[in-house]
Amino acid sequence: MANRDLSELTIVEAARGLRAGDFSSRELTQSCLNNIRQKDKEIGAFLSVFQDSALSQADLVDQALANRKELPALAGIPLAVKDNILIHGHRCSSAANILKSYSAAYDATVIKKLRDQGSVFIGKTNLDEFAMGSSTENSAFQVTRNPHDPERVPGGSSGGSAAAVAAGESLAALGSDTGGSIRQPAAFCGLVGLKPTYGAVSRYGLMAFASSLDQIGSLTKTSEDSCLIFRAIRGRDPMDTTSREGRFSQGREMSKLRVGIPQQCFGEGISSEMIKWMKRTIDHLKDLGAKTVSIDLSGLEYSLPIYYVIAPAEASANLARYDGLRYGQAELAESLKETYAQTRSRGFGLEVKRRIMLGAYILSAGHYDAYYQKAHKAKKLIQLEFGKALQKVDLILTPTTPGLPFKIGDRVDNPVEMYLSDLLTVSANLTGLPSVSIPVGREGKLPVGMQLIGPDFSEEFLLRVGSHLEWLS
């Protein structure tokens, strides 16, 4: 262990090493901080780094270890947190100018749970503003670069979290996923990205984008690490009435597995590289004894249009609270309306304004039935289709993204092309089903991710299957 950079460890390896006395949590944390100092000027993963408080947290864990206390799994583990999840006493900006001065007055429930574990919060990571984006180019503050190829995007909106883990600046990270914002950056950065079942993890303390779709999840190096974080953060929370306890399913053993393969994954809009890796993954599953079943998810092509009706509609309502009166940046004027207009116009970026305007249009009289009502009915069709498919198969396999990570700047001027990055991920948010992206290999230096979608509360089953698919070659 002496010669290995501690930041390269997985959570499981680090936890073992801490308990064996091979190194301290301070040394582990310092290793990540060193990488931040050396690399983050180029990568741009972090918006704020908690140098002092992280080392203090690490020291507390080291003391407990020295006193031979039995500690939870995540004790002493450095974690990065997406900057739309509140950590008490620290700035939480959602990468927006309107919140650049806002300091959180309380911990999100997930943070409270990780604090109880003794986790070390190393800093807050960059994101697309208010989690609206697929590349982390929409941040008001900085662009984050993909550590595998700094000319390319890390994905979004949890791009900072993904880049932090991929660059060894943290052992794992929390993100949020509304339409793919954990899974897509995980795929682009060669990580395991888990979006839990809707309601499995409390959203209290997550700055809301689209409340019926948002979920907090993790970006980790391995499926095993993802499982540890999920077990720590899940559970019903009275402060989030959409959260619920689940009966967590362990699923079938590999030799009896039935894997659904949507016909649509070999069609228009999916790159040849993704199709190649999809076939390779299918072959590997068959080698492990699984049976693959072709399924027809014809609703898949409508998932993205449905999402881009429902998400902006909810966003326009959720972002109404940012008015410059109670917190955040205020552009104070003579009248109340002027204060609102000035604060919001100067405080929001273009993508956020685009989605607010779209949401307002969709919800306005004359358009409500044609768009919003229609989208909700269509969403139900998607839910029924996935439900039917998951009666025939144990899980569904798709590529996580339609293509490889794209270059920075390539899609900023074309919103629909940018939105197409989420073509394969949004259905899991619309249906509320759990979904994980697994790094299966590389094309050149660029990682490739495959997505597994399962029934409600099948996260541990998906991660168990996923562990067999990590880095096939």
Added chain:
Amino acid sequence: MIEFSEIKQLAPLVHLRLTPSEVERLSKDGAQILDYVDRLKELSVDNISIEDDRPRVKLREDRPVRFDRVGELIAAFPRKEGRFLKVPFVFEEQNG
């Protein structure tokens, strides 16, 4: 198609003041997005009812709980007087 005039009508309703170039850009982008979203017209949803769909929520007890960090919330007020949040006058003056 989102018309320029509709953008100008909607923006004040969501308390946004857009520059002329933003109006032009958002109108063009909005049209492109709605054009993409319009493929939902291909879907028949006549037999689908969402009237009985209720969100699966379990409400907590309606019991006040003390929040111990009120001071921090007050500290975040952009304008304040003592413990009070200071805001522009809420009611607009009526003429005549």
